[in-house]
Amino acid sequence: MHQPFTRPIAEALGANATLGRLLERLRESEARMATVRLVLPAALAAHVRPGVLDDEGWNLLVPNSAVAAKLRQCVPLLAQVLADQGWPRREIRVKVQSERA
Numbered sequence: 001m002h003q004p005f006t007r008p009i010a011e012a013l014g015a016n017a018t019l020g021r022l023l024e025r026l027r028e029s030e031a032r033m034a035t036v037r038l039v040l041p042a043a044l045a046a047h048v049r050p051g052v053l054d055d056e057g058w059n060l061l062v063p064n065s066a067v068a069a070k071l072r073q074c075v076p077l078l079a080q081v082l083a084d085q086g087w088p089r090r091e092i093r094v095k096v097q098s099e100r101a
Contacts, residue, residue, distance in 0.1 A: 025052075026053075029050040029051065029053040029058060030050055032050065032053070032082060033048075033049075033060075035082060036078045036081055036082065038081075039077060039078070039081050044067065044071060047063055047067045048060050048061070048067070048071060049062075051095060056091060057091035057092065057093050058090045058092055059093045059095050060092060060093070060094050060095070061095050062094060062095070062096055062097065063096070065096055067096075068094045071094050075092050075094070078092055079092055
């Protein structure tokens with residue numbers, strides 16, 4: 001039986017300009033997260049996930065309002081660390097992501 005040709009997802013996304021830009025932003029969001037994770041307290045970092053990166057800002061996703069409150073206290077430090085590492089300035093937005101059943 002002949003297997004249909006399949007392309008790796010990154011290759012398929014890269015072949016389309018719009019999807020390629022989405023992949024770029026996803027990679028940048030992950031790279032920004034790797035940068036800020038180094039300065040977050042380990043207990044806090046364990047609950048923070050990178051989210052959407054757009055022209056206006058970058059979302060950090062957290063599971064509840066208590067984590068969001070603590071992370072918001074760290075936002076000035078995170079912004080400074082990103083700037084020091086040469087990342088373009090973007091507003092850092094903290095978003096509570098509800099649990100999915």
